[in-house]
Amino acid sequence: MTVPAASGAPHGGAADEPTPEAVQLIELLFFAYRDFTGDADAILAEYGYGRAHHRVLHFITRYPGLRVADLLLILNITKQSLARVLRQLVEGGLVVQSAGDTDRRERRLHVTPAGRALMRRLVNAQARRIRRATGLSGSGADAAIRRFLTAMIEPETREMVSTLLDLPKLSKDLNGELQP
Amino acid sequence: MTVPAASGAPHGGAADEPTPEAVQLIELLFFAYRDFTGDADAILAEYGYGRAHHRVLHFITRYPGLRVADLLLILNITKQSLARVLRQLVEGGLVVQSAGDTDRRERRLHVTPAGRALMRRLVNAQARRIRRATGLSGSGADAAIRRFLTAMIEPETREMVSTLLDLPKLSKDLNGELQP
DNA sequence: CAAATATGTCAATATGACTGACGTAAATTC
DNA sequence: GAATTTACGTCAGTCATATTGACATATTTG
Incomplete structure (x- = not known):
């Protein structure tokens, strides 16, 4: 008896059964996402930053004036995890913090020109891959x-x-x- | 005047410019992949395993008899990184190693029934999300x-x-x- | 003023990855 | 048959990212 294939399913079981198409998509998602993030990783490495910095920089760029609490909710991480990354971005001069207008406890986050410069490189690389992929998809x-x-x-x-x-x-x- | 951007083009410039659609897809990919892996993460946590174990288990399940060298190429990691994860899977009784038929230096990798059981839970969860998503996509x-x-x-x-x-x-x- | 909120920080820990060096067994080559 | 290469393992140290828990500080709100 041969080893049961792919999902280990004896096939033809529950309605819940994973389809072979779905299993293929699981693998494709893994490889696609890995190479997708790889574009950015290579650029970030030049600056000594990692993926975490990218995510933070991305959302601050896209939604200027974001608060720390917003970032925590969007990224779904703890404030301790965010703290180091954010501090490094501020120390690196890519992000600035300023007290909120109405509520001065808040730290509204903005990217600096240097931060925008890095983000542009990152988004260019990733968007290029995406445009190529959507282009090839019809x-x-x-x-x-x-x-x-x-x-x-x-x-x-x-x-x-x-x-x-x-x-x-x-x-x-x-x-x-x-x-x- | 807006701050001149990174690689030069201040909008409306190069053909290289990221489209808003591409930028949206960048964000969607982030959230989609995060929630996609979250399904598996929750199950793995019960067993004290992580994503790395999942990936290894996945490919051994899908391609029984895989060699260590194959895994390294597929996952694109170092053998030291693989070592601990693989050892834990073997110690946990989810994976077995056996010397290759023709080349006894090789360790052919196979999942045990226990390994298949875990994989089934994982693939069920992820395939369910994928089927739902493709279903909703027409x-x-x-x-x-x-x-x-x-x-x-x-x-x-x-x-x-x-x-x-x-x-x-x-x-x-x-x-x-x-x-x- | 007291309580709640937004943020920061210290400390310890876990996971997953890396580099570099070295060891062993088996196969291949000379 | 000895030497080299290959497949795999392992020891040691490091780094990035994440966690939990506890506590501090400033500010707003009741």
Whole structure:
């Protein structure tokens, strides 16, 4: 008797059974995401930064004036984890903090020109790969891929992400709009 | 006047400019992959294992008889990194090693029934999310998504991955077929 | 003023990755 | 048959990222 294949499933079992297509997508996701982040990793390494710095820089760039609490919710990490990364970005002159206008306990976060410079390199590299990939996927694929990735996100998180994606212009005054 | 950007182009410039769609996909990829791996992470935590164990277990399950060298190439990590994870899986009774038939220096890797049991839980959770996502993306989306993810993979790696995906049945005798 | 909130920080720990060096057994080559 | 190469393992040290728990400080709010 041969070793049961792929998922170990004897095939034809529960309705819950993973389809071979789904299993293939699991592997593709692994390799695709690894190479996708690899683009950025190579650039970040020049600066002595890592993926964590990238994520923080990304969201501060995209949503200027973000508060620390917002970042914690978006990234879903602890403040201790964020602290070191954020401190290094500030010390490196890529990010500046300033007390909130109405609430001076808050640290509103903004990227500096140097931070924008790095972000541009990073987004260029990653967007190039994405454009190439969507280009190769045929027209109209873009919408399907966006729907797929959105559906992959945890429903609760999905709402927050939709808010983020749909309101990029409001960045200058997203005072607490992020999570009511 | 806005701050001049990193690699030069202040918008409307180079053809290299990242499109807003690409930038959105960057964020969606981040959240989608995070929640996708979160499914598995929760299960693995029960066993005291991590993502690294998952990846190793996954590929041994999918390609029984895999050699250590194959795993290193697939995962693109060092043997020292693999060592601890693999040892823990063997000690935990999820994976067994046996000397190769023709070359007794090789350690052919196989999952035990216990390993299959864990893998089944993991693949069920992740495939469920994927099926739900592809389901929500409309019919025919599956192929578009597969093309997109494949195109996201580094061309060199892509060949290896295609080989892996296309030859799942040959798993029992992939003697060195993995990388000629 | 007291309590809640936003943020920061000290300390200890875990995971997963790395480099570099060295060891052993088995196969291959001369 | 000896020498080299290959497959794998292991010891030692380091780094990046994350965790939990406890405590500090400033500021806003009731």
